Amino acid sequence: MPLQGTIYSIIDFEGFINSYFSNPLSPDEATFTPISNARAVLAANIPSSSFTPVLSINTTTDSDGSFILDEKMLPDAGTSELYIIFLREVQTFRDPAGIEIPIFEPFYRSAPFRKEQINRSAEIKIYTRFEQMPNVFGITQGQIDKRASCIADNDQRINSLTARISDHKIRIRGKGKQQKKEIKFRGNILIRPSTTPDLNSFINPKIRDFEVELNGERYPVLIEKFFTMCIEKEEMKTMVKNNIEDLVSKMYSRFKEKLIKHLAERTNIKETKIRNIIQNQASTTFEKFRFPVIGIISVTHPFPHLIEERIIVGDCWFGFPKNIYH
Incomplete structure (x- = not known):
């Protein structure tokens, strides 16, 4: 049957x-x-x-x-x-x-x-x-900035890393070094819901439009197929891809905590009980992510201009039970 x-x-x-x-x-x-x-x-x-x-x-x-x-x-x-x-x-x-x-x-x-x-x-x-x-429960640009700065501080191969929330993606820019040569890189992280059975994973990040600049020459590259130039493939993948995915993965626990607080505020159920339900009884799946504009910021570098300030908000479902067979 x-x-x-x-x-x-x-x-x-x-x-x-x-x-x-x-x-x-x-x-x-x-x-x-x-x-x-x-x-x-x-x-x-x-x-x-x-x-x-x-x-x-x-x-x-x-x-x-x-x-x-x-x-x-x-x-x-x-x-x-x-x-x-x-x-x-x-x-x-x-x-x-x-x-x-x-x-x-x-x-x-x-x-x-x-x-x-x-x-x-x-x-x-x-x-x-x-x-x-x-929107108040969204992931802010400040939280993304803090994580990007932490990555740059803890990986000696990365001199700088910025990650800005854009429409449906996170734009990344950075500088690194390989064999004493400066490397500039840029790309986009597309944010999609996870469909894996790893219930602690809510996001399936995809790096797209990735470019590396070396000795003044710009090379579009597939992040999965680094690299036959003078850069070691696995080292470059570790320096960029793994660090960027780490940036996004830190959003998992934040999203879950924000969901718990949101449910506790909307109901008469205590936050401790909500936490137990979400962590131990329910399967959490984010259906989509939104990137609403919450303000306009004036910046001076590299020239004076205005940029949109966005946040990342996840709309989710949770289901009972998460273990359909024991």
Whole structure:
């Protein structure tokens, strides 16, 4: 028998929490409603930087939120670990041929489980809740500046590093050194939601439009394919890619802390209980990130001009349970 289940959207958070923790197998039905037309994905837990899991099968939930996934249809990935992810259509994109292409974003990820843990006689029930975070809970430019400065101070190969929040990305600029030669680099970090089963990871950063300037010559390079010039590939990758990803990874814990405070402020549930729920019971998935303008700043370098001050705000879903099989 394949995996069968139903996914729901929580419409009364406080009522659901009280009933769910009293009886997880049968929470109050008045506190949730089924989610139809969502994409349910069963994926193999293998390392990948792809937004869509490399080896997976999918189906669409019915009007009552039900779904069926048969892991026997999943290609052999050399691993017995699987996980489930749900995505929903958030908009459509019209390609040059005029064809509308749906855009899906994640809203639930389960923790990994092994094939032998699957209980085929029991129906999976997943309960999810969307929270749009107010701008006050966003990641600020000051926090990004502080982390970039810390990276430059702690890595002797980096002389300077700046990272500025822009529209849908973070622009990076910096100077480093390799074999006593000064290297300038620049690029963009695209911020996308994570679709991996690592539930402590909310962001899938992608470095794009990366350029290195050496001896006055500028070279566009693929960050993953550094480098046949006179620069050692792995050293350069460590100096830039790993440090930039470290900058972004520090946002994970900040986002979770801000989510906990936001929920505690919106409900009558104590922050300590919210923290326990978010950290131990629920799966947290950021559906999208927004980059709203919160002000205009006047700068003088390299010439007087005005720039937009932005923050990064994550709108998220959390789901119960995160461990669908124990």
